[in-house]
Amino acid sequence: MKNLILVLISSILFVGCNNNNKEIKVYEIIHHNKAIPQAAPKAHDPHDGHNHEGHDHGTAKTPAASTSKATSSELTWKAPTGWKEIKGNSIRLVSFKIAENAECTFIVLSGQAGGLLSNVNRWRGQIGLSQIGEPAVKKAATLVKTPLADAQMFKLVNPNNKDLAFIASIIPKGSSTLFVKLAAPSDMIPSLEGPYLELLKSISTKE
Amino acid sequence: MSDAKKSPFKKILKYLAHVDMFILGLIVLIVLVFVGTISQKTIGLHNSQMKYFSAWITFLGPIPFPGARTVLVVMFVNLVSMMATHRWTKKKLGIFVTHSGAILLFVGCGLTGFFSTEGSMRIDEGASSNFVADYHNLEFAITKHLTSNKERVYAFQEGWLKGGELIKHSEFPFQIKVIEFFANCDIVQRKTHGSNKLKGFAKRFQFLPKAIAPEYAQNRQAIIVEVTGSDQDGLYYLFEGMQIDQTLQAKENQYNLEFRRERRYLPFQITLNDFQKSDHPGTSMARAYRSIVELQDKDWTQRSVVQMNEPLRYGGRTFYQSSYIIDEGKETTVLAVVHNYGRLFPYISSIIMCIGLFIHLILLIPGLFSSKKKEQ
Numbered sequence: 135m136k137n138l139i140l141v142l143i144s145s146i147l148f149v150g151c152n153n154n155n156k157e158i159k160v161y162e163i164i165h166h167n168k169a170i171p172q173a174a175p176k177a178h179d180p181h182d183g184h185n186h187e188g189h190d191h192g193t194a195k196t197p198a199a200s201t202s203k204a205t206s207s208e209l210t211w212k213a214p215t216g217w218k219e220i221k222g223n224s225i226r227l228v229s230f231k232i233a234e235n236a237e238c239t240f241i242v243l244s245g246q247a248g249g250l251l252s253n254v255n256r257w258r259g260q261i262g263l264s265q266i267g268e269p270a271v272k273k274a275a276t277l278v279k280t281p282l283a284d285a286q287m288f289k290l291v292n293p294n295n296k297d298l299a300f301i302a303s304i305i306p307k308g309s310s311t312l313f314v315k316l317a318a319p320s321d322m323i324p325s326l327e328g329p330y331l332e333l334l335k336s337i338s339t340k341e
Numbered sequence: 342m343s344d345a346k347k348s349p350f351k352k353i354l355k356y357l358a359h360v361d362m363f364i365l366g367l368i369v370l371i372v373l374v375f376v377g378t379i380s381q382k383t384i385g386l387h388n389s390q391m392k393y394f395s396a397w398i399t400f401l402g403p404i405p406f407p408g409a410r411t412v413l414v415v416m417f418v419n420l421v422s423m424m425a426t427h428r429w430t431k432k433k434l435g436i437f438v439t440h441s442g443a444i445l446l447f448v449g450c451g452l453t454g455f456f457s458t459e460g461s462m463r464i465d466e467g468a469s470s471n472f473v474a475d476y477h478n479l480e481f482a483i484t485k486h487l488t489s490n491k492e493r494v495y496a497f498q499e500g501w502l503k504g505g506e507l508i509k510h511s512e513f514p515f516q517i518k519v520i521e522f523f524a525n526c527d528i529v530q531r532k533t534h535g536s537n538k539l540k541g542f543a544k545r546f547q548f549l550p551k552a553i554a555p556e557y558a559q560n561r562q563a564i565i566v567e568v569t570g571s572d573q574d575g576l577y578y579l580f581e582g583m584q585i586d587q588t589l590q591a592k593e594n595q596y597n598l599e600f601r602r603e604r605r606y607l608p609f610q611i612t613l614n615d616f617q618k619s620d621h622p623g624t625s626m627a628r629a630y631r632s633i634v635e636l637q638d639k640d641w642t643q644r645s646v647v648q649m650n651e652p653l654r655y656g657g658r659t660f661y662q663s664s665y666i667i668d669e670g671k672e673t674t675v676l677a678v679v680h681n682y683g684r685l686f687p688y689i690s691s692i693i694m695c696i697g698l699f700i701h702l703i704l705l706i707p708g709l710f711s712s713k714k715k716e717q
Contacts, residue, residue: 155478155498155499155500156500156501158496158498158510159496160493160510161493161494161496162487162491162494163491163492163494164490256529260529260532261532297533309667
């Protein structure tokens, strides 16, 4: 019993001595060349000790969370008339301002970026539609041939949500996936479908 | 000398050297190993290790229980006290050496437990790196741009990243309040643009809290901070692995905000000259892969090949070929970097213990013969 008490007292003492990891490190970095990476590409964490197989590991399913470092220099497109092209960043390759409340974006993500089912259901969730199964997703897809690859296009409109609707396409692009998503109020969708298809069919890789 | 005449120090040593304490420690360790192993399934390897083995105190349900760290320290103290108080004779030389080996094992265990670090180093082909990103510890880094190629980094360790903490420094004209920390979250696009208070990435994306996944790597940590006193005050959303710079302007200086894995800079740098991968025929499944690297330390350069079972050892650190990333035709190697001060202790202590047991057996042999003679 005495020993047990000693062990418990020791525990409490050590807990009291334990620091709470609140150090501030201040240091200077001189970049001799641009080679030293400041933000390494986000991929899976390899610390579980086994051999990984590149990006097909599937640890990062959220598209925004598994962003590819793709650049717009790899793709070309032709913006529809009246669509204002806005230079993108590492998440958004490019975006097009169509109206005050309507825009279209290109997002390139590594791997399958969660796959068809999870992405379509995520978009459906964003406009208040219920989740659907894989057969229904495949049925809802419209195949559009583009110079890049065959795109699976989805028109997502919720009759109860007039503020937001999507036309979104998923295009495989080598080891990554290109998402072309148009977001606009539901009443604008029919008029934007034509220009959207025009844009989709113009996407190709640079020679 | 009677017990009553012993000094208080010797009395304490005698008390600490009691064998019951060691046995109790062993029983507690058995319980911890059992509970820790079972809990791995639900809370994951890392969490289980932190909760039961790296902790001073843990809880079995509502009951407080000593963590493995406490038990090992108590056992170490017990063993040292026993060594100090026991009356050693020549006949007990083997036992003395064996116990010395065991003490050395505890010392090695302590060095590993308290000071060893693990992390990863990612290097693009043709590029160099001189830092290791920790596997688990996070930091909030504020980078001030001094010149075109010089930066001053203020890295705040994980202890600062709790809701309500105030991050400030005498060299900043602003302060940052941690609004919320997410151990795991989903990043979703906002349906509508948020308030004007939202800055940068936060304007278009938001974090939705998510249950913590058992595997640490499956969690996406994120943080929401509020900046005041700068030219661009507001709410900033940052997640670990974010590639968009969240910049801040304050008193004509530009600062970068980054939420990332804790970085440890090395006194040398490694360049990836070439990454080679061969696949199983007809598949894209890797059969083998290796990194041809060049280590540069001051004026000295060493070219090495890092591959499975052939790590690079330098400066007390071991670099293992861990993984790779092939993205858009760009090859990146991922090296696991282990810095373990107690690496050699298990080998040395095992040899000492073996020698001790061997001496003990040798010393027992004459006794065996003499007892046989007595029987005859």
